[in-house]
Amino acid sequence: GAGVSQSPSNKVTEKGKDVELRCDPISGHTALYWYRQRLGQGLEFLIYFQGNSAPDKSGLPSDRFSAERTGESVSTLTIQRTQQEDSAVYLCASSLGLAGGSTEQFFGPGTRLTVL
């Protein structure tokens, strides 16, 4: 398909373990976003990638969180030494990211992370 894909769809881990979440954006989309959505709550911005610019990491909640993006393709969000409060759905979105404008974000299905 041509949409944003995320893997895994579900991840159950033990407290203290590291996890890696993957996002494949729509081909040609230069902008990529990660959000966290806790149960019954809204979207919490985590990090934003735009082309070759330095990423906006202002939303990362702690230094246990990090994200990388290879060019304008795949991105991985890594959470080290997971805590129970990290349990949430992690959403990835991509957009055309036109400079000076604003375009629609296309969301992936999310990864549901459960930390026991």
Next chain:
Amino acid sequence: AQSVTQLDSQVPVFEEAPVELRCNYSSSVSVYLFWYVQYPNQGLQLLLKYLSGSTLVESINGFEAEFNKSQTSFHLRKPSVHISDTAEYFCAVSDRRTSYDKVIFGPGTSLSVIP
């Protein structure tokens, strides 16, 4: 920094009744405005957006939203709701001035349509 307020966390409404979901944003600059919808067990999708031009924008399924610059609002309305409109609705804003595309989302409003 931008912020978005959605005053109503939950809105129950009877089928075929009108509904308004409120959204206010904090900004003194020009903005782009969006409403996204998340149906049960589905991903987020764009419902409608205001970029420029007419302050009243419409979606294909009967929703409309009006950009009010003086009140910094972008309320979502529908004159007659259906059961299928039950979903979580998120208002979002981005700053026209920035050279990139960062969008800030509100906390969401859960719309429940009662048969």
